Amino acid sequence: MMSTISTVKFEANGKTYSPAASPIVVICMDGSADEYLDTTMLFDRMPNLKQMVRNGFRGMVRGALPSFTNVNNASIVTGVSPAVHGISGNFFYDTLNREEVMMNSASYLRAETLLAAAANAGRKVAVVTAKEKLRDILSHNMKGIAISAEKANQARQDTHGIENVEAIVGFPTPAIYSADASLFVLRAGVAFVEQGLADLLYLSLTDYMQHTYSPEKEESLAFYEAMDREIGRLLELGAVVGATADHGMNAKVKADGSPNVLFVEDILESHFGTNGFRVICPITDPYVKHHGALGSYVVVHLSDPSRTDEIKNWLAVQPGITEVYDKATAVRVLEQPADRIGDLVVLSGRDVVVGRRPEYHDLSALDGSLRSHGGRYEEMVPMLISHPLNAQYKMKAAGDPRNFDIFDFTVNGTNP
């Protein structure tokens, strides 16, 4: 069923992509701190990945901040930073309409995707995401297949570019809180390549397993081992494979194992008085079992912006807080869209999460102890490429490559 694969160049957001005639598969291994690969490979349980990076490339790249899923997935499919594409979290406070709104819809996306451009240039594009919440952004204006594992059995030809997904993939629609939610994404990718249904794929996994298990746990090792089998099948099918992560993952607990949380709205009110602060946790999403809406990054809206410097300087020296920026500095240093952050942006330490107030965060739903992300210590993630990098991209890899360069590296970096 293999058909001719288009090698027509395509362009998106100022970058040009010159694809080879091979299937191209980019994987976002959600929440894959490098330690997950280190540990699983240490026990010789990722033989395909090992062989893949021996032939190709393994290194570290810098993600977009905040180190959240939607932010980085939007960056990966556009090739640009949040300052350009506009997705700065799952949630933001709309200061014009004075309401807190979800940012899951493509209507918030300010850049076109390279996937849409590839499809327009003649590639058969498929997007498979674990969580339905990402499907709208990832498939924005795109002709092709766009499904989620979560709702695989609801895909219809006219809306998803495919139907009978379970039969095609050979697996049932998985539970979202499971290893299978991510494995289904990879299996769908394998099936689509094998059956000639797609030749440029973006496979975006989910981090339920990483939120729940540290790298040395058998559940995690078995999960990465199962991922490795699917990666092996993609390589057997002749695909050029690139993989990265949206963010890392760290335990955010005290010495007794309980969550290590700083409730920023609470501490600001205790110190400066009530009713002056609105803290937004942009990690908030409907999938509560992962993290209880607690990450290492929040934004603060002030009712009296003239006090910005005073409040910033106080916050900056509170234990657990590692970085505090005013809006102008966050726009430059953290590459944020000015209209979708607050007056202050606050990041916390490797083992610390920041929240709003206790009543906003239900930790009883967590499976396991608190592991989360969002801050600086989840910014650096692995990049893996199945084919040798050419001289230009070797040089680029040695600079400050980004996780949202992954299509650039996979498509252009492996050209001779």
Next chain:
Amino acid sequence: MMSTISTVKFEANGKTYSPAASPIVVICMDGSADEYLDTTMLFDRMPNLKQMVRNGFRGMVRGALPSFTNVNNASIVTGVSPAVHGISGNFFYDTLNREEVMMNSASYLRAETLLAAAANAGRKVAVVTAKEKLRDILSHNMKGIAISAEKANQARQDTHGIENVEAIVGFPTPAIYSADASLFVLRAGVAFVEQGLADLLYLSLTDYMQHTYSPEKEESLAFYEAMDREIGRLLELGAVVGATADHGMNAKVKADGSPNVLFVEDILESHFGTNGFRVICPITDPYVKHHGALGSYVVVHLSDPSRTDEIKNWLAVQPGITEVYDKATAVRVLEQPADRIGDLVVLSGRDVVVGRRPEYHDLSALDGSLRSHGGRYEEMVPMLISHPLNAQYKMKAAGDPRNFDIFDFTVNGTNP
């Protein structure tokens, strides 16, 4: 020649160490970004380290800032941060005496070392450092062996606790700009354990190889492979081995391979006018072939401190600059000694170094292109322990462990 090994507890800077009756060896693998281990292990060239961490522990720890050698070595042997031990670089500006002074002498150390405490408690302690510059700080007030590879053949019993080092180790004094400079340190450690000359050792390597070669270069792979052989011998001798790094290492070059430098004194004068600024590069040391005194961390002394905020805010949004702190914030967030930093502390990006003015930096001496450290992107380093961690230290490893907890982990973390 093995004699009884003391298990008497010892205490330093508020921490208690309960050593086992085995030889204990802590290695500081200078400049070992995790990528060096990843890449060498990928090619199956560190079999002993692989077996060691399969039995024990491998994870990431946070170093002290600035991510320089002396700062982190002083932290490792005291178990505390620069705010406590006072060593904040190789160089600082003494504002009282108005002079720039080297900080290589133990007279600048404000905390006792755990090595001295261990020796006082009856352990046979040996310190072996590649560079002579570190010997004074590491062996402060310590009874035992203290030598450098650089001047191994000059060691005398009364001043170094040992003589005839070349005969004992079985290797000649190495050139300082070589792989052998570090390998000699490890070989000396093996010889001292084997011959019963020491039972608690600190082996501090040098990063000439990492400054000069990226992880995938054959020179680097062969170097780590040679390190692995010595680690294997230490394990064969029954040692409990812990290893970490003082800092990571990144290429600091533009797309054309030339050094990516921001001369901070220059840009400040261009913008704010002349004669108001003194920029100190605390990485400066006599070993010029490594980095040309360019790292990702400088401090700035202002002739008019009332302009601190204005200058800080301007610097914070300059491309390449990632963090700028005033003194009070640097003391808290970066754990610095207030009297040995400047009015401002400036950190730069993963691929950027900060310097003073071009005339202060001789890059012609570099062997290879510019690879350096000092900033946030060289802060996270590996920690490797040869024996399983007990429950308490497993929990500790999952929080925010530090590279200067390495003796704590190696000594206390492996106790049943």
